[in-house]
Each structure stands twice: as structure tokens, then as C-alpha cells.
Amino acid sequence: MIALLQAEWFKLRKSKMVPIILAGPMIGLFIGLSANLEDNMQGIEINEWYISLFSMNLTYALLFLPLISGVFTSIICRYEHQSGGWKQLLALPVTRGKVFVAKYILIMLLVLAMQILYLGSIFAVGIVKGYTDSFPMEIVWKSIVGGWVATLPLVALQLWLSIMFKSFAAPFAVNVIFTLPSILAVNSERIGPYYPWAQPFSMMYIGGNTDDVFFVPWEQVLTVVGGGFILFFLGGYYYFQRKSI
Amino acid sequence: MEYIVQTQNLSKSFGKEQAVSNLNLQIRKGEIYGFLGPNGAGKTTTIRMLLGLMKPSSGTIKIFEKNITKDRIQILAKIGSLVENPSYYPHLTAYENLEALRKILGVSKTRIDEVLEIVRLKEVAHKKVKGFSLGMKQRLGIAASLLHSPELLILDEPTNGLDPSGIIEIRNLIKRLPEEYGMTIIISSHLLSEIDQMATQVGIVSKGKLIFQDSIEAMRRFAQPKVTFKVNNGEKGWRFLLANGIKADYQNGVIFLEECSDEKVAHIVQVLVQEGISVFRVEEEKRSLEDIFLQMTMGEQGK
Ligand SMILES: Nc1ncnc2c1ncn2[C@@H]1O[C@H](COP(=O)(O)OP(=O)(O)O)[C@@H](O)[C@H]1O
Ligand SMILES: [Mg+2]
Numbered sequence: 001m002i003a004l005l006q007a008e009w010f011k012l013r014k015s016k017m018v019p020i021i022l023a024g025p026m027i028g029l030f031i032g033l034s035a036n037l038e039d040n041m042q043g044i045e046i047n048e049w050y051i052s053l054f055s056m057n058l059t060y061a062l063l064f065l066p067l068i069s070g071v072f073t074s075i076i077c078r079y080e081h082q083s084g085g086w087k088q089l090l091a092l093p094v095t096r097g098k099v100f101v102a103k104y105i106l107i108m109l110l111v112l113a114m115q116i117l118y119l120g121s122i123f124a125v126g127i128v129k130g131y132t133d134s135f136p137m138e139i140v141w142k143s144i145v146g147g148w149v150a151t152l153p154l155v156a157l158q159l160w161l162s163i164m165f166k167s168f169a170a171p172f173a174v175n176v177i178f179t180l181p182s183i184l185a186v187n188s189e190r191i192g193p194y195y196p197w198a199q200p201f202s203m204m205y206i207g208g209n210t211d212d213v214f215f216v217p218w219e220q221v222l223t224v225v226g227g228g229f230i231l232f233f234l235g236g237y238y239y240f241q242r243k244s245i
Numbered sequence: 246m247e248y249i250v251q252t253q254n255l256s257k258s259f260g261k262e263q264a265v266s267n268l269n270l271q272i273r274k275g276e277i278y279g280f281l282g283p284n285g286a287g288k289t290t291t292i293r294m295l296l297g298l299m300k301p302s303s304g305t306i307k308i309f310e311k312n313i314t315k316d317r318i319q320i321l322a323k324i325g326s327l328v329e330n331p332s333y334y335p336h337l338t339a340y341e342n343l344e345a346l347r348k349i350l351g352v353s354k355t356r357i358d359e360v361l362e363i364v365r366l367k368e369v370a371h372k373k374v375k376g377f378s379l380g381m382k383q384r385l386g387i388a389a390s391l392l393h394s395p396e397l398l399i400l401d402e403p404t405n406g407l408d409p410s411g412i413i414e415i416r417n418l419i420k421r422l423p424e425e426y427g428m429t430i431i432i433s434s435h436l437l438s439e440i441d442q443m444a445t446q447v448g449i450v451s452k453g454k455l456i457f458q459d460s461i462e463a464m465r466r467f468a469q470p471k472v473t474f475k476v477n478n479g480e481k482g483w484r485f486l487l488a489n490g491i492k493a494d495y496q497n498g499v500i501f502l503e504e505c506s507d508e509k510v511a512h513i514v515q516v517l518v519q520e521g522i523s524v525f526r527v528e529e530e531k532r533s534l535e536d537i538f539l540q541m542t543m544g545e546q547g548k
Binding site for chain 2: 003004006007010011014015016079082083084085087088089090091092093094095242244245
């Protein structure tokens with residue numbers, strides 16, 4: 001398994017993905033720096049960091065986090081589809097299950113790296129703007145880790161689709177189709193909590209309930225995120241087991 | 246008798262189409278097994294099943310006396326393969342392509358240089374594979390299949406798209422492997438000429454069925470010569486022969502017989518001359534293996 005992870009990482013790191021990892025955090029940085037919500041918030045008692053977090057999270061968590069995680073899965077499968085990579089890889093002494101898990105783990109690590117870079121962007125915005133309030137470490141971590149956890153089911157589904165479709169565009173289109181409605185879903189108290197693609201935003205949304213481990217109730221994490229993960233992961237796993245190469 | 250590869254009634258259908266039907270392959274250690282058949286005969290499909298890339302519709306596969314469904318990993322650890330068009334990662338160099346596989350196979354790094362040397366790709370080792378010619382990709386594929394010094398090498402049309410010198414080069418390489426490393430090799434092709442000089446055993450498939458499986462010598466024995474008679478009036482002569490109870494064939498002005506002893510030739514000439522026909526030439530035409538191969542596969546297709 002370690003060998004397989006190393007091999008996957010080797011192939012992935014040679015495929016020009018640095019710009020893609022940076023895209024989300026850079027856009028977050030840009031939004032954070034250009035937003036001027038501080039002026040509207042004059043007189044309101046609130047930690048300064050929250051102000052830029054609100055504006056940054058909106059675009060990042062709602063769009064970039066789910067979309068870019070999907071791009072990662074497409075990349076990790078693209079070079080296998082291009083020129084017979086699958087048949088060469090799967091004729092080696094490896095099980096398909098392990099290949100699937102290795103690819104999944106690697107993408108989740110990339111998403112985590114992206115989240116940490118995003119944390120760096122938050123920091124950078126505060127430093128540039130000269131915030132003096134104390135950095136709300138606990139809350140920010142909740143948001144960063146929460147957002148990451150929320151992508152678990154989305155990445156599983158995207159991996160499934162990326163293995164299924166040779167084309168780069170098809171899984172991405174599906175991802176866009178599911179991600180865009182979350183803009184509406186997060187505004188709905190009825191649908192929002194149950195819509196998997198809205199979870200990255202909900203779990204990064206710092207205005208949520210701070211008593212729980214995450215900003216959303218445990219039941220919601222377990223059922224929507226956990227349930228979605230099990231469904232999509234097993235679906236993709238079994239699809240890959242049975243696929244004719 | 247111990248077989249390295251043995252299939253029993255191996256079959257695969259795609260919908261209604263029966264791509265492989267009841268194949269009983271038997272391949273012994275140290276053989277170079279030429280797996281022959283026209284395009285679409287089911288060679289690649291068979292090889293995919295041997296490697297566990299595709300599940301058979303029915304039948305069993307035993308490799309190294311183990312069942313592929315149960316001991317797939319152990320079996321694959323001792324197999325090197327090249328299936329259909331060459332497989333490679335276009336964004337990596339030749340060296341990196343092998344490195345990505347090496348990490349999984351767990352062999353030493355020096356092995357990469359060795360196999361690149363064997364297929365003569367050392368000079369381009371650090372160039373991206375996407376710019377390689379088909380022949381170079383093909384050779385990289387062979388290098389990859391040799392990386393872990395497998396006991397069984399399965400090469401699916403490895404000379405496809407190569408120029409004649411490339412074909413000879415690969416032929417020489419493949420011939421060396423069983424002697425030097427005790428490998429067993431399965432090599433598929435749709436052209437007999439590409440493998441008749443290296444194969445020790447031949448299996449011929451046509452429309453998914455194995456129509457011949459034996460040594461290359463046994464196949465050569467099928468290559469009986471035919472005798473042709475060129476005369477001034479072919480059709481008339483042919484009719485005289487038939488009237489005299491000699492089963493001859495007639496085509497394009499020439500009379501010919503499949504099997505012909507010296508006495509029979511003498512007799513035919515006598516009959517023709519007696520009937521007043523001038524005999525210009527009596528020739529023996531040796532049939533090449535290619536002719537036999539064609540005839541075998543054509544016969545099957547005609548059915
Ligand atoms: N994945 C597939 N789906 C449907 N039909 C297939 C598939 N693969 C091969 N076939 C069919 O099976 C037959 C045998 O193909 P193949 O094994 O590639 O032949 P060969 O390698 O001898 O040229 C062909 O008629 C081909 O169209
Ligand atoms: Mg083929």
C-alpha cells in the first residue's frame with residue numbers, strides 16, 4: 001500500500017498540479033484583500049478576523065473547494081485513461097481495491113493541503129490589513145478541518161465518475177451541476193442541511209454553532225457527510241472492482 | 246505434464262457476440278507460444294482474461310498451476326505484459342514511466358537502466374514519452390514488461406507498427422529470453438511471418454475458436470507442395486483427367502493437384518499427351534506457412 005501511494009504520488013506530482021492547488025487559496029486571498037466589509041461594520045463588536053472570513057469563505061467554500069477537489073480526481077485518473085495506463089497498472093500485482101483507496105487518500109491529502117494553504121491566505125489577509133484582534137485559532141481550525149471533512153463524500157463520488165468516464169469534462173460537468181445549486185441550498189433551512197454539496201460551506205461557516213466539534217450538528221455530519229461518504233465510496237469501489245479494462 | 250498456462254473452455258461474450266469460445270490453451274515452460282489469428286479473432290480478449298483485466302463469461306484459467314481468480318496477485322507478480330497498443334504515461338519521461346512501475350514492483354533502480362539498455366532507449370530515457378514514435382513506445386512497453394524479470398511474458402502484437410528492422414530487433418530479443426532467463430513467452434500476432442521464426446508452439450484462433458494448437462513443425466507438415474500443369478488447353482486437359490478418374494483442380498488456365506506422387510505425375514502427363522495436349526511445364530509449388538495459416542483461418546471463416 002505504501003509502495004502504491006508512492007507510485008501514485010510520483011505520477012501525480014509530475015502532472016503540473018501546483019497551480020491548481022494554489023488557485024482556491026489565491027482567490028480567497030484576493031477576495032479577502034479586496035473586500036471592504038470593515039467599513040460597513042464600524043461600531044459592531046466583532047473580531048476583525050471574522051469579517052474577512054465571511055467574505056472569503058463564501059466563494060471559497062461554496063464553489064472552489066468542491067470544484068477543485070473534483071479537478072484533482074479528474075487529474076489523478078486522466079493519465080490512466082490517456083494511453084492505456086489502467087491496463088498496465090492493473091496487470092501489476094496490485095488489487096483494484098488498493099488502487100482505489102490509494103488514489104482516494106492522495107486526493108484527500110491534496111484537499112487538506114489546499115485547506116492549509118487557505119488558512120495561510122486568511123493569515124496573510126489579516127497581516128496585510130493589520131488586524132490587531134487575537135487570531136481565533138480554534139474557530140478557524142474548526143472551519144478548515146470541517147471543510148475538509150465535508151469533501152469526503154464529494155471526492156468519493158468524483159473519483160467514481162472520473163474512473164467511469166474517459167473524458168475530463170464529464171465528471172467536471174456533473175460536479176458543476178451539483179455544486180451550483182448549493183448557492184440556493186445554503187439559504188434554505190429545509191434543504192441546506194441535507195444537501196451534500198452544501199456541506200463544505202456549512203462546515204466552514206464560522207457563524208455556526210460553536211458548541212459542537214464542528215459548526216454543524218453531529219447528526220448532520222454523520223448522516224449527510226458520513227452517509228454520503230459510505231454510499232459514494234462503496235459505489236465507486238465496487239464499480240471499479242467489476243470494470244472491464 | 247506441467248503447463249505454465251492452461252485454460253479450460255475459456256469463453257467470453259460481449260452481448261450476443263461470442264468473442265472467445267471454449268478455448269483450451271496449453272502452454273509449457275520455456276516455450277515461445279505464437280498466438281495467431283486474424284484481427285478480431287479474440288486474441289486481445291483472451292490475453293485480457295489471462296491477466297485478470299476482464300472476467301471470463303465461463304471457463305477457468307490456471308497460470309503457474311494456480312487459479313487466476315483466487316491467486317491473482319501471486320500470479321501477476323511473475324508475469325510481464327504488454328496488451329494491445331502500448332501503455333504509457335504521456336506526461337512522464339521514459340525513465341519516469343518505469344520508475345512509477347518500479348515503485349510498485351519493488352525492484353532495484355538499476356533494473357530501469359538495464360531494461361532501457363535492453364530495448365535501446367537509453368539515449369531518450371529522459372525525454373517525455375508523448376513525443377516518442379510508435380516503435381519507441383512499443384519498446385518502452387517491452388522494457389516495462391521486463392522490469393521485474395518475469396517468468397511469463399505476455400506480449401500482444403508487440404511488433405505492430407514497427408518497421409522491418411524494429412521487428413527483427415524485437416524478434417532477436419524475444420528469442421534470447423527463454424534461453425537466457427528461462428522465460429516462457431506468449432506472443433500474439435495477426436501475421437504468421439512475424440513470429441514463425443521464433444515460435445516453438447503455435448495456437449491459431451479464428452472467430453474466437455482455437456483451430457490449431459501444436460508445434461511449429463507440426464504446422465509445417467501441413468505445408469504439402471502442390472503440382473501445377475501448364476498445358477496448351479487447360480480446360481480440355483482438365484476434363485480429360487476427370488474423365489480418367491484423376492481428381493484435379495482447374496484455375497486460371499492451369500491444372501493443379503494438392504497431393505501428387507511421382508508416379509501420379511507421370512501418369513497424368515501420359516494421359517494428357519495421349520489426348521493430344523501439349524504439356525509446357527510441370528511445376529511443384531511449395532506452400533508457405535503463411536498460405537496454410539490463411540487457408541486455415543479462411544476455411545474457418547467460410548463455415
Ligand atoms: N470491450 C469490448 N466490448 C465489445 N466487444 C468487444 C470488446 N473487446 C473486443 N470486442 C470484440 O471481440 C472480438 C475480438 O476482439 P479482440 O480480442 O480485440 O481480437 P484480436 O485481438 O484478435 O484482434 C471483436 O469482434 C471485437 O469487436
Ligand atoms: Mg488485438
